[in-house]
Amino acid sequence: LAERVPGATGELVVLCQQGEQSAQSDFYRKYRSEVARTVHKVLGPDADLEDVVQDVFVEVFRSIDKFKGEAKITTWLYRVCVNVALQRVRRQQRRPEGHAVPEDDLPHHETPLREMERKESARIVYAILDTLPPKKRTVFILHEILGFDAKEIGKIVGANVLTVRTRLHYARKDFYAAALRTNLFAAEAKA
Amino acid sequence: MSAPCRRNTSRLIALLSGSLRPAAAERLRGHLERCPGCALAFERMQKTAALCRSIGGEPAPALSWRQIEAQVNWRLLREEEAAGAAGRGLGWRPLVAGLAAALVVGGILGLLVGRRTAPSPAPAQHPSPGRSAPRPTPGRGAGGRGDPRPGRVNVVSSKGQAQPLMFARPLLQGERVLTSAGRVALQWEDGTGVLLGQQSEAELHRLRVLDQEINLWRGRVTAAVSHRRQGQRFSIVADRVRVQVMGTFFAVELDEKHVAIQVLEGKVLVESLDARFPPLEVPSGMAVQVPDEGRTGGRRWPAPRDEPTPRCSTCWLGRASSE
Numbered sequence: 001l002a003e004r005v006p007g008a009t010g011e012l013v014v015l016c017q018q019g020e021q022s023a024q025s026d027f028y029r030k031y032r033s034e035v036a037r038t039v040h041k042v043l044g045p046d047a048d049l050e051d052v053v054q055d056v057f058v059e060v061f062r063s064i065d066k067f068k069g070e071a072k073i074t075t076w077l078y079r080v081c082v083n084v085a086l087q088r089v090r091r092q093q094r095r096p097e098g099h100a101v102p103e104d105d106l107p108h109h110e111t112p113l114r115e116m117e118r119k120e121s122a123r124i125v126y127a128i129l130d131t132l133p134p135k136k137r138t139v140f141i142l143h144e145i146l147g148f149d150a151k152e153i154g155k156i157v158g159a160n161v162l163t164v165r166t167r168l169h170y171a172r173k174d175f176y177a178a179a180l181r182t183n184l185f186a187a188e189a190k191a
Numbered sequence: 192m193s194a195p196c197r198r199n200t201s202r203l204i205a206l207l208s209g210s211l212r213p214a215a216a217e218r219l220r221g222h223l224e225r226c227p228g229c230a231l232a233f234e235r236m237q238k239t240a241a242l243c244r245s246i247g248g249e250p251a252p253a254l255s256w257r258q259i260e261a262q263v264n265w266r267l268l269r270e271e272e273a274a275g276a277a278g279r280g281l282g283w284r285p286l287v288a289g290l291a292a293a294l295v296v297g298g299i300l301g302l303l304v305g306r307r308t309a310p311s312p313a314p315a316q317h318p319s320p321g322r323s324a325p326r327p328t329p330g331r332g333a334g335g336r337g338d339p340r341p342g343r344v345n346v347v348s349s350k351g352q353a354q355p356l357m358f359a360r361p362l363l364q365g366e367r368v369l370t371s372a373g374r375v376a377l378q379w380e381d382g383t384g385v386l387l388g389q390q391s392e393a394e395l396h397r398l399r400v401l402d403q404e405i406n407l408w409r410g411r412v413t414a415a416v417s418h419r420r421q422g423q424r425f426s427i428v429a430d431r432v433r434v435q436v437m438g439t440f441f442a443v444e445l446d447e448k449h450v451a452i453q454v455l456e457g458k459v460l461v462e463s464l465d466a467r468f469p470p471l472e473v474p475s476g477m478a479v480q481v482p483d484e485g486r487t488g489g490r491r492w493p494a495p496r497d498e499p500t501p502r503c504s505t506c507w508l509g510r511a512s513s514e
Contacts, residue, residue, distance in 0.1 A: 009381055025260070028260055028263070029256075032254075032256055032259070033250075033251065036251035036252075036254055037250060037251040039251075040251040040252070041246065041247055047320070049251065049252065049254060050254050050255060050258070050259055053254060053259055054259050054262050054263055057259070057260075057263045058263050058266050058267060061267055062267070062270075077514070118245070121242055122242065122246050125239070125242060125243060125246065144240065144242045144243040144247075145244070145246050145247040145249050147244070147247055154238070160392075169204075172204045172207075172208065173200070173201060176200070176203075176204050176207075176236050176239065179235065179236070179239045180195070180235060180236070182234055183199060
């Protein structure tokens with residue numbers, strides 16, 4: 001592994017795999033912000049972020065032995081984030097509250113504060129994303145929100161590039177169709 | 192809003208993502224100039240895409256990193272214990288475990304007092320814990336002794352290993368803290384503080400997000416509990432009597448004859464774990480004494496207001512160290 005992942009990162013991972021206490025603590029400190037950011041983007045503003053970040057690191061330290069250095073450590077970490085977040089999305093979607101987004105029934109608050117509007121719009125974006133199947137939602141977020149290309153997404157979700165592109169195509173189609181049905185930016189357009 | 196032409200929705204998305212062939216893109220742009228429905232739809236798509244990108248650029252909100260780390264440690268430790276994994280070291284987990292990384296913030300000053308007096312207490316004789324868990328035993332770790340040395344505050348792990356308690360050392364669930372002539376203040380990240388008196392012994396029985404429980408084996412604890420979330424519990428058990436926080440500031444004292452509870456702010460619920468008496472709410476300014484063999488909740492009387500305020504940890508520790 002040290003050969004495949006050269007430098008300080010490789011050493012850190014090897015020490016984590018050996019159960020070195022300070023290394024695991026360093027690993028947590030090094031990657032916690034990126035993990036939180038990824039989980040936050042995948043799940044949206046209403047997620048119980050602390051719980052999910054906790055789940056991600058529990059999973060990371062449970063399975064870091066399995067990391068063989070075939071991918072970058074960050075790619076592996078994104079994969080864990082996405083898998084944990086997907087489990088959470090699936091659990092939520094099984095709940096009876098449902099996530100249908102009735103047309104014009106999304107929260108909409110006109111406010112002079114642009115920040116508030118932007119947050120509200122972000123909330124609507126995630127409400128639409130909640131209507132997508134988890135796999136489509138994931139590739140959409142990884143591409144459109146987090147800016148990964150199809151090849152990187154393929155590594156993160158464990159699918160080939162063609163599959164990613166297909167999922168992304170249908171995800172975009174569903175997402176933008178739903179976005180046009182909602183009042184996202186409707187007030188601006190009227191103005 | 193006039194709707195976009197039905198056949199163009201997919202093309203607009205392709206145009207947006209740049210996957211349309213140049214000639215087709217040019218034709219579609221020409222169409223957008225003539226068709227207000229498609230133009231508006233495309234404009235909204237562009238804004239939505241820009242919004243998505245801006246969401247991606249935002250940092251994640253600030254989190255309680257230490258608390259998350261402590262929880263991760265705790266869960267892994269529990270899993271490891273459950274699996275009986277003996278081969279692998281505990282790694283970083285013991286360093287930062289416990290619900291909110293219960294931090295020892297005081298009490299070391301109390302050691303100075305302890306050095307002047309030097310009674311070495313006998314190993315703790317515990318009252319019946321009233322539960323199936325093993326009773327705490329004196330330590331047997333390498334070089335460790337279960338009874339604290341004069342003036343020293345010791346911590347005994349769930350496996351019976353004793354060591355001197357260091358300043359700011361995080362504590363684990365299941366550990367016992369023993370004082371002799373000194374006192375020690377334990378501080379939780381959420382602001383909750385517990386002062387363990389002289390000649391006292393307390394076990395951090397449960398340190399979970401929703402349930403924190405201290406078992407007092409002897410001596411006295413004073414707790415100043417920060418605001419609890421709904422469903423969150425903080426309690427102290429002494430001789431089968433559970434004192435559950437409904438307020439903020441109270442003290443529990445256990446001696447050979449009784450458990451005494453003083454409520455200085457808020458209120459607590461006192462209940463018998465062996466149904467000796469019905470649950471009893473003790474309001475602010477009141478105290479209750481539960482006799483060892485009593486069949487009732489004991490009598491209530493006005494509690495003396497002689498405790499230092501827990502609002503300011505400096506004052507609190509100052510008072511502790513000056514005694």
